[in-house]
Amino acid sequence: MKKAICTGADKSVAMKRAQILLRILVMVMFFASVLFIWHNSMESAEVSAGRSGRVTEAVNGVLESMGREAVTEHFVRKMAHFSEYGLEGVLTVLLFVVYCLKPKKNMILSVLTGLFTAVVDESIQFFSAGRAPGVLDVCIDMAGFICGMLFMVAAYYIVQTGRVILHDRTVRRG
Numbered sequence: 001m002k003k004a005i006c007t008g009a010d011k012s013v014a015m016k017r018a019q020i021l022l023r024i025l026v027m028v029m030f031f032a033s034v035l036f037i038w039h040n041s042m043e044s045a046e047v048s049a050g051r052s053g054r055v056t057e058a059v060n061g062v063l064e065s066m067g068r069e070a071v072t073e074h075f076v077r078k079m080a081h082f083s084e085y086g087l088e089g090v091l092t093v094l095l096f097v098v099y100c101l102k103p104k105k106n107m108i109l110s111v112l113t114g115l116f117t118a119v120v121d122e123s124i125q126f127f128s129a130g131r132a133p134g135v136l137d138v139c140i141d142m143a144g145f146i147c148g149m150l151f152m153v154a155a156y157y158i159v160q161t162g163r164v165i166l167h168d169r170t171v172r173r174g
Contacts, residue, residue, distance in 0.1 A: 023098045030091040034117055037084050041121050045130025052077050081137055082144035089114060089148025093156065103153045114145030 011019075040048065052073050060070040092110050093103045103110065118141035122133035 019098070026091065026094045026098050030088070030095055033084070033088050033091055037088070037117060037121055038124055040084075041124040041131070042128055044128055048131070049073075052080075055080070078137075078140055081140045082147075085114060085118065085141040085144035086148035086151075088117060089145040089150075090152045092145075093149055093152035097152075097156060103149075103156055107149075107153075110149050111142075111146065114142060114149070118142055118145070 043051075056071065056073040056076045059076060063070060089110070092113050096103045096106050096110065115138075118138045121141065122135075122138055125131040125133045
């Protein structure tokens with residue numbers, strides 16, 4: 001049945017349109033996330049530090065209200081790297097899924113996608129005033145990407161296993 005859905009057999013026009021819209025939506029979200037990451041790298045050190053400072057103040061305000069210790073701006077910046085790339089990892093796996101490619105079989109291609117984005121991201125900083133690329137940042141980026149990717153691969157297979165289990169129960173009852 002899954003093969004028929006991915007190959008287009010027995011698909012209604014409405015299902016084909018929905019699939020096309022879903023593919024466009026996921027692709028736009030993926031490219032928007034990559035452009036967001038690269039745009040942030042184009043900003044000068046002064047602009048970037050200003051935004052990080054405001055985010056750090058907001059985070060520390062929330063932590064203080066909870067009776068927790070404050071975090072440093074450095075920590076906030078690295079968590080931003082990790083989170084941005086975690087989202088890219090999620091969206092990369094979704095791209096494979098909406099194009100009917102099995103995420104587990106395409107893990108290397110997925111990781112290379114994240115690595116490409118991270119290397120370009122850090123390379124952009126060569127040209128941004130007051131900024132410099134860092135190997136440690138690429139490592140943090142990749143850690144976030146891989147966590148996002150693994151989360152989505154696990155979710156994909158849990159959903160697939162759930163469908164099989166539900167399908168088997170339905171067959172047994174019928």
